[in-house]
Amino acid sequence: MDTPDKTQITPNSSLSKFEDSPVFKFIDSLSPIELAKFGQTNNAFNSLAFLSPSSLFPSPQINCHRESRFSVKRHHFLADSNSRVLQSSKQSDTSAEASKAVEQTDLDDEHLGCLNKDSSSKGISSNLFDEKSDLAIELPRTSKYDCGSPDGNLEPCDKILKKTSLEVAGQDKSPFQRNRDEWEERQRSFENERDLRKIRRIKLSEESAGCGWVAIVSDDADILTVNSANIIHENSDGQDLGMADSGTTSFISNIPQVPLDNANNLENAESGDLRVSCEQNELGEPVSDQTSGILSTCLVDKLVVSDSGLKNDDKKKFNQSSRQQRSIRRRCLVFEKSPGFGLHLNSLPNISKDQKPLNTSTLSSIKTGEVPCVSGTAVAENSSETPATVGGDDADHDTPENKRQKFEFVEESASCKRCNCKRSKCLKLYCDCFAAGLYCIEPCSCLDCFNKPIHENVVLETRKQIESRNPQAFAPKVIRSADSVLDSWGETSKTPASARHKRGCNCKRSSCLKKYCECFQAGVGCSPSCRCESCKNSFGLKDGCDESESNEDGLEASEQNASDKKSHDNVIDKKAEEHRELSVPSDISRLPFAYSGKLTGSFLHSVTSSKSCTTLEHGSDPSSCQSKFDSNLQAIPEDETPEVLKHKCLPLALKPNSSPNSKRVSSPHRECTSTTARRGRKLILKFVPPFPSFSPP
DNA sequence: GAGTTTGAAACT
DNA sequence: CAGTTTCAAACTC
Numbered sequence: 030m031d032t033p034d035k036t037q038i039t040p041n042s043s044l045s046k047f048e049d050s051p052v053f054k055f056i057d058s059l060s061p062i063e064l065a066k067f068g069q070t071n072n073a074f075n076s077l078a079f080l081s082p083s084s085l086f087p088s089p090q091i092n093c094h095r096e097s098r099f100s101v102k103r104h105h106f107l108a109d110s111n112s113r114v115l116q117s118s119k120q121s122d123t124s125a126e127a128s129k130a131v132e133q134t135d136l137d138d139e140h141l142g143c144l145n146k147d148s149s150s151k152g153i154s155s156n157l158f159d160e161k162s163d164l165a166i167e168l169p170r171t172s173k174y175d176c177g178s179p180d181g182n183l184e185p186c187d188k189i190l191k192k193t194s195l196e197v198a199g200q201d202k203s204p205f206q207r208n209r210d211e212w213e214e215r216q217r218s219f220e221n222e223r224d225l226r227k228i229r230r231i232k233l234s235e236e237s238a239g240c241g242w243v244a245i246v247s248d249d250a251d252i253l254t255v256n257s258a259n260i261i262h263e264n265s266d267g268q269d270l271g272m273a274d275s276g277t278t279s280f281i282s283n284i285p286q287v288p289l290d291n292a293n294n295l296e297n298a299e300s301g302d303l304r305v306s307c308e309q310n311e312l313g314e315p316v317s318d319q320t321s322g323i324l325s326t327c328l329v330d331k332l333v334v335s336d337s338g339l340k341n342d343d344k345k346k347f348n349q350s351s352r353q354q355r356s357i358r359r360r361c362l363v364f365e366k367s368p369g370f371g372l373h374l375n376s377l378p379n380i381s382k383d384q385k386p387l388n389t390s391t392l393s394s395i396k397t398g399e400v401p402c403v404s405g406t407a408v409a410e411n412s413s414e415t416p417a418t419v420g421g422d423d424a425d426h427d428t429p430e431n432k433r434q435k436f437e438f439v440e441e442s443a444s445c446k447r448c449n450c451k452r453s454k455c456l457k458l459y460c461d462c463f464a465a466g467l468y469c470i471e472p473c474s475c476l477d478c479f480n481k482p483i484h485e486n487v488v489l490e491t492r493k494q495i496e497s498r499n500p501q502a503f504a505p506k507v508i509r510s511a512d513s514v515l516d517s518w519g520e521t522s523k524t525p526a527s528a529r530h531k532r533g534c535n536c537k538r539s540s541c542l543k544k545y546c547e548c549f550q551a552g553v554g555c556s557p558s559c560r561c562e563s564c565k566n567s568f569g570l571k572d573g574c575d576e577s578e579s580n581e582d583g584l585e586a587s588e589q590n591a592s593d594k595k596s597h598d599n600v601i602d603k604k605a606e607e608h609r610e611l612s613v614p615s616d617i618s619r620l621p622f623a624y625s626g627k628l629t630g631s632f633l634h635s636v637t638s639s640k641s642c643t644t645l646e647h648g649s650d651p652s653s654c655q656s657k658f659d660s661n662l663q664a665i666p667e668d669e670t671p672e673v674l675k676h677k678c679l680p681l682a683l684k685p686n687s688s689p690n691s692k693r694v695s696s697p698h699r700e701c702t703s704t705t706a707r708r709g710r711k712l713i714l715k716f717v718p719p720f721p722s723f724s725p726p
Numbered sequence: 727g728a729g730t731t732t733g734a735a736a737c738t
Numbered sequence: 739c740a741g742t743t744t745c746a747a748a749c750t751c
Contacts, residue, residue, distance in 0.1 A: 448746075449747075451745080457736075457744095457745080457746095459747090460746080534734090537733075538731080538733090539732065539733080539748095544749085550747095550748095
């Protein structure tokens with residue numbers, strides 16, 4: 030599109046016209062240094078002037094808030110610096126030092142504008158201000174990340190930062206009053222977005238809070254992982270939001286507002302202190318909040334908690350947040366090979382064990398896997414990337430509340446399995462990381478670990494071997510019946526829905542009341558597949574172990590263990606009760622990705638957390654929430670089971686005795702008859718995609 | 727943190 | 739297939 034006029038509107042022409050102006054000549058006569066500076070800054074200005082707003086501020090949805098605030102902020106200090114600069118330009122003795130000071134001030138203000146976007150407007154304490162200033166230390170480093178958009182419009186963050194600083198300095202002397210228009214435009218954009226979000230929120234109010242995100246996560250997880258690094262940087266550094274990659278922010282923008290709003294609703298519902306965050310969202314909060322809100326829902330994490338924590342217990346929780354975000358970076362083994370799953374196990378949280386529980390009832394737990402998950406190429410350093418820089422070791426205080434939270438949190442942190450393998454080289458199913466399809470990461474305490482990207486070939490080979498022995502070795506261990514209302518295993522089941530361990534446990538001494546028991550660990554009841562003895566699984570007794578038997582066993586056990594054990598059992602039962610309450614919407618097994626039983630705790634908990642969030646919703650009917658939750662889960666494409674399989678007792682894919690270790694599995698027939706015939710209920714097991722294969726496509 | 731217990735995985 | 743061994747997590751002290 031060659032437009033002759035274009036050349037006429039070149040910066041130079043404008044500049045020359047302006048230079049011809051009497052004012053300019055006057056200024057020019059005052060200081061040649063200022064003239065030089067003017068030229069420089071004008072270049073910066075011009076370079077900005079001809080960047081499209083979209084390229085400068087790539088994501089209206091995300092950035093409009095930031096930009097609006099930023100603009101306001103800048104507007105203010107522009108006025109200030111304007112006067113100062115003009116002053117300096119009028120005084121021949123100002124020169125470099127003064128202008129440097131101005132630039133420095135501007136730069137600082139820029140940082141603070143990013144960091145403390147709304148501190149002025151919202152009256153956030155100066156403490157936060159200071160802390161965020163500390164965070165600014167990291168800004169230069171993080172801004173070095175090339176956040177260039179795919180289309181190349183966006184320049185590297187540091188360049189933009191510099192430019193913006195220069196722009197600020199340059200505009201001080203610029204006669205063009207661009208700022209107001211720009212600001213107003215962004216303000217309009219911001220308002221529009223707010224309106225849209227409100228509309229969206231109204232729409233979404235019909236849906237249950239905290240439900241839709243599951244599907245969204247699975248749908249977008251792969252995208253999420255693509256840009257997780259950027260997202261992480263944005264959030265972990267808290268202030269780098271202005272430098273977000275346009276791709277990232279565009280992606281975030283493209284994420285339906287469902288998760289954000291739902292998350293906010295959920296948090297709002299479940300925790301009063303989180304309401305702050307919600308209100309801020311309503312008002313168009315700082316991007317950090319928004320982004321973390323998105324993360325908290327799409328990546329579903331505790332980021333929001335952390336963010337809100339930032340306001341309450343600033344640094345500590347921010348560090349937690351950072352740690353969480355950094356700990357996201359767990360290398361995915363095979364995610365790229367199973368794009369259809371949308372979310373790999375590696376997408377499950379990787380929460381540091383030593384983290385202090387924040388708010389366990391908060392949406393939590395699903396984080397994106399690492400960037401390389403999508404790239405498909407191993408990036409070894411990622412696996413060794415460590416949250417070492419993250420400080421804030423929080424001592425656990427053994428208050429009852431903390432203990433309770435600790436238990437709950439352990440459930441969550443189960444997902445961030447950190448193995449401790451000594452002899453298996455993390456290449457056997459003993460290794461939780463390996464079994465879960467995860468590479469070991471630094472927090473693992475394993476020795477001679479081969480489960481690392483640099484040994485990818487070995488890993489793949491080993492996995493092949495194991496799969497050749499047992500094709501289901503990496504398949505999810507917990508399955509559920511299709512009917513979430515009818516419990517295929519009968520009334521004795523206490524599991525909210527009909528999730529069961531696929532192969533069943535083989536417990537002898539733990540009575541299926543400890544996490545030795547995989548069923549218990551997965552938060553599911555025992556099934557006829559189990560060969561456990563004295564089953565007292567609080568999530569559901571094994572078929573044939575009725576309550577009386579259980580009670581007898583309980584008596585027996587209590588006799589054996591004497592009174593001191595009783596309290597322990599009570600604790601166990603209590604824990605189990607909590608566990609049951611918190612975990613296992615067994616619908617989870619229908620999620621479009623496989624998961625290992627050992628990982629279920631956290632993920633299930635996360636889902637349940639969201640569910641429990643919904644039940645905490647003010648004025649909402651828990652049951653309706655449940656059903657909504659179910660229905661939302663059912664929205665996940667899951668019904669891939671061939672019709673013929675649906676009418677079989679067990680789909681072939683889930684046939685337990687596909688395992689060579691057949692002693693652990695009961696025959697489908699038995700399972701079918703024992704449940705169907707006796708209970709008169711039809712057992713339909715949904716197809717659960719097998720765990721992504723290690724083997725190359 | 728060390729030692730013990732437990733049950734899954736692996737092996738024979 | 740059954741028995742045994744190995745293994746690492748869970749648990750206890």
